[in-house]
Amino acid sequence: MSEIDLVTGGAGFVGSHLVEALVASGRKVRVLDDLSTGRIDNLSAVKSDVDFIEGSILSEDDLMKASSGVDNVYHLAAVASVQKSMEQPLLSHKICATGTLKVLQAAKLNHCKKLVFAASSSAYGNTGNVPLDENTLLDPLSPYASSKLAGEFHAVAFARAMGLETVRLRFFNIFGPKQRGDSPYSGVIAIFTEMFKKGIAPTIFGDGLQARDFVFVHDAVQALILAGTKSEISGQVFNIGTGKSTSLLDLASHLQKLTGKNLAPQHLPARSGDVRYSLANITKAQQMLGFIPKFDVPSGLKFIL
Structure with missing residues (x-):
């Protein structure tokens, strides 16, 4: 019996590409998306192969249903916009920080094996020293950056204190179809x-x-799947870009x-x-994940x- 993966935000830009790749690899896939920015048409190529749940990461009931029986959670749902976070900082925090905490809690309660969190390179801000490695001083410049970073800290806490395997990928600027x-x-x-x-x-x-550092969406998906399948990387953070x-x-x-x-x-x-x-300095991702853009x-x- 194939294992089940949950993709939050799976009807969105990156999420739908990830869903397609997981289905192609033979995995069973469940998607949780409230369609606030995602589009069901993004999943048209794999619609019959996906268990789609229209719901929110802010709803504990939706999350418990979506994560039931799941092995890996790929958490991509977010308000992915610096500019929107400047206009609606509370919304950014609610989705990216509180929402991430709720996803982590549901994954823990449902005994999921691993959660891969789509973090953001915006956490580094204008630190001045490039290329940026994972030990660079964090300097968030927007509510989006700070709320995504709060989500990271929640993921670290669950890995260290709650027994849930978590991995964080700090994506640089992703682009591509959809x-x-x-x-x-x-x-x-x-x-x-x-x-x-x-x-x-x-x-x-x-x-x-x-x-x-613009990274093509197929390379971003490669990194997500590598993070989901590699062992002994819990608690780690990786830059995902091209260098x-x-x-x-x-x-x-x-x-x-x-x-x-x-x-x-x-x-x-x-x-x-x-x-x-x-x-991005992607040496760590290359060495520990085998990531090659x-x-x-x-x-x-x-x-x-």
Whole structure:
């Protein structure tokens, strides 16, 4: 009998890719998603193979039902937006911090084997020293970053004191198919790509020299599954990126070349809460998980243009 995996936020961008990969590997998969940002259409390719529960990680009843009989919990449900957290900090805390604690509690009560938490590189803030390794001083600059970090600390506590195996993956900027570009809260690559498709010049907040370590969603899924299957890594945290950074000006240049559209970015004042420069040191993930990123920005962009 195949084991059951629960994916919270499984109808979302990254979650739906993870669900597809787990199903393809022969696992039984259950999804808990309230569809506030996720879309059931994201699961159309595996709909008949997935036990879908429309519910919230804030509901203890929904969580107990969803985690019953589960081996691995992949916790991806979140309010995944710095800007939205600046506008609604209490909501960000409720979902990312309190919600994570509730997921951990349900996993413990239902005797799940392991919980893999999708953490965020935003925890590092503007520390100045790059590339960032897992021992870098944490300096959250937004309610999103601080609430995700609170979720991390809850995961550590459950690993150390509650007997639940937990692993944290600090994802850098994930991009790929199914990422929505029609919202101001979307990732910058999704927004830029959508604008280039429409022939609209992209908007850059600041000078455009701010840089990110963009990781393709298939590589993110690889890391999640490795974290779920590797043994003796409970309590550990891993950076998941590529070890290469791309500025927003370079991103616009890549899109110009791939689309053949010479759309010059329009600049607006920089936004508070945005990290200036982000680059992952992924040595630990390479050594302990066997994580090897396979996509760079240009090759990943070809999947979404």
